[in-house]
Amino acid sequence: MNLADVKTAARKAAFTRRKPLFENANAAQAGYLSEVLAGHRGVSVSGFMPIRTEIDPRPAMSEASAYGDVGVPVIQAAHTPLRFARWTPDANMVAGQFGASVPAELNYFEPEILIVPLLAFDRKGGRLGYGGGFYDRTLELLRAKRGTMAIGFAFAGQEVDQVALEPTDQPLDLIVTEAGVIEIG
Template identity: 80%
Template sequence: MSVAEIKAKARKEAFARRKPLFERANAAQAGYLSEVLAGYRGVPLSGFMPIRTEIDPRPAMNEAAAYGAVGVPVIEAEAQPLRFARWTPDAAMVAGPFGAKVPAALEFFEPEIVIVPLLSFDRNGGRLGYGGGFYDRTLEMLRSRRATLAIGFAFAGQEVGAAPLEATDQPLDLIVTEAGVIEVG
């Protein structure tokens, strides 16, 4: 089986595993993410607007926005890195590509912390995403310019023994779940 086939199978399994986790989620699911971000007050960061059954980082993003720039990813073209538009809790939002909301007024900036959505993760910082490579290209670009912290945010039940990886996959530096913080190592 090719890596692409292994990843496709793993994505299908991960979606199925995440759905009941999402259905049981509560408003406190971003508590540990808020605690982590409190240690980086004022550092420009990007969260994400949850789609499908993703865990919701917005409560932590709301808190962080009181101290510094917070943004969300914007897909501009296939096979290109993401760009990040400034976001505030009261920003007018419109539909973007792939169903994720983006600010109606796009003011771009580069974050130093990127909160990354995912389908599954492992304790070595491996991440299985949706397959578009957007976050991998983006993290590679940002890390070539400055230190960039990639924080995977997911439900604890999305952990796997080993995520299927390719050479182009960018590692996570830290993983935060509703159950705690996982140091990568």
């Protein structure tokens, strides 16, 4: 089985594993994420608008927006890095690509911290995403300019022993779940 097939099978299994975690989630799922972001007040952050069965970072994003710029990713086109549009809790949102909402008014900036959605993660900072490579391209670009932190945000039950990685996969610096914070390295 080649790496692409391994990742396809891993994605299918991860979606199946995440569904009951999402169904049993409670309103406090972003508590630890709020604590982590509180330690970086005033630093620009990008979160994400949850789709499908993703954990919801919006409560932590709302808190962070009181102290600095918070944004959400905007897909420009396939095989390109993401851009980030400023977001506030009361922003007028419209449908973007792949079902994720984006602000109706796109005011772009470059965040220093990215809260990254995922399907699976390991304790070495490995991340299994959806396969489009958007976050990997974006992190590579931003990290070439300056220090950029990638925080994986997921349910604790999305942890696996090892994520199959490719040379282009960008590592996470920290993982936050509803159960706690996992330091990498």
